[in-house]
Amino acid sequence: xxxxxxxxxxxxxxxxxxxxxxxxxxxxxxxxxxxxxxxxxxxxxxxxxxxxxxxxxxxxxxxxxxxxxxxxxxxxxxxxxxxxxxxxxxxxxxxxxxxxxxxxxxxxxxx
Amino acid sequence: xxxxxxxxxxxxxxxxxxxxxxxxxxxxxxxxxxxxxxxxxxxxxxxxxxxxxxxxxxxxxxxxxxxxxxxxxxxxxxxxxxxxxxxxxxxxxxxxxxxxxxxxxxxxxxxxxx
Numbered sequence: 001x002x003x004x005x006x007x008x009x010x011x012x013x014x015x016x017x018x019x020x021x022x023x024x025x026x027x028x029x030x031x032x033x034x035x036x037x038x039x040x041x042x043x044x045x046x047x048x049x050x051x052x053x054x055x056x057x058x059x060x061x062x063x064x065x066x067x068x069x070x071x072x073x074x075x076x077x078x079x080x081x082x083x084x085x086x087x088x089x090x091x092x093x094x095x096x097x098x099x100x101x102x103x104x105x106x107x108x109x110x111x
Numbered sequence: 112x113x114x115x116x117x118x119x120x121x122x123x124x125x126x127x128x129x130x131x132x133x134x135x136x137x138x139x140x141x142x143x144x145x146x147x148x149x150x151x152x153x154x155x156x157x158x159x160x161x162x163x164x165x166x167x168x169x170x171x172x173x174x175x176x177x178x179x180x181x182x183x184x185x186x187x188x189x190x191x192x193x194x195x196x197x198x199x200x201x202x203x204x205x206x207x208x209x210x211x212x213x214x215x216x217x218x219x220x221x222x223x224x225x
């Protein structure tokens with residue numbers, strides 16, 4: 001059974017720092033991996049999707065990498081801003097878009 | 112604007128009552144999904160649908176039912192058999208079920224017990 005783990009559960013950093021969020025998964029036979037952002041009381045916003053054949057994806061200050069063989073993905077956020085404060089979730093799929101989610105990392109950027 | 116609309120935003124259920132959560136999308140997506148989110152936990156899949164008149168159970172389908180009579184609508188009924196229904200419910204859609212396109216989410220419905 002696929003299990004997804006995100007460490008740390010919470011992270012607080014000063015504004016302007018670069019930071020890395022981690023995601024690990026137990027079954028490397030995945031179809032894709034997605035990173036989402038969730039603001040309090042809201043739904044999820046898709047940030048980046050990495051296909052199993054890809055190594056990384058970039059969008060603005062965000063860069064996500066995927067290492068299937070080691071079962072790991074990282075989300076790199078450059079020059080963090082207070083508006084980046086949210087919970088970040090990663091999810092993997094193995095066909096049929098049935099996503100398995102991690103528990104999320106709650107990120108706080110302090111002005 | 113294209114998107115997913117969930118209603119109501121807040122819902123209260125009495126003992127023994129069935130309640131229905133609405134999910135409508137105007138993205139012309141084929142696939143739709145229902146997830147449950149409990150505090151401090153990730154999302155868990157309840158049901159998903161690939162096309163109209165077809166749906167499949169997810170990991171925690173017991174106590175829930177769905178229908179897919181129209182492409183744009185995928186309502187979720189929380190039945191009285193679901194003994195712990197208090198949670199945040201999220202509906203999502205994707206263009207297909209193949210995993211190439213990302214899933215898009217609504218803003219959720221928070222269900223509580225009276």
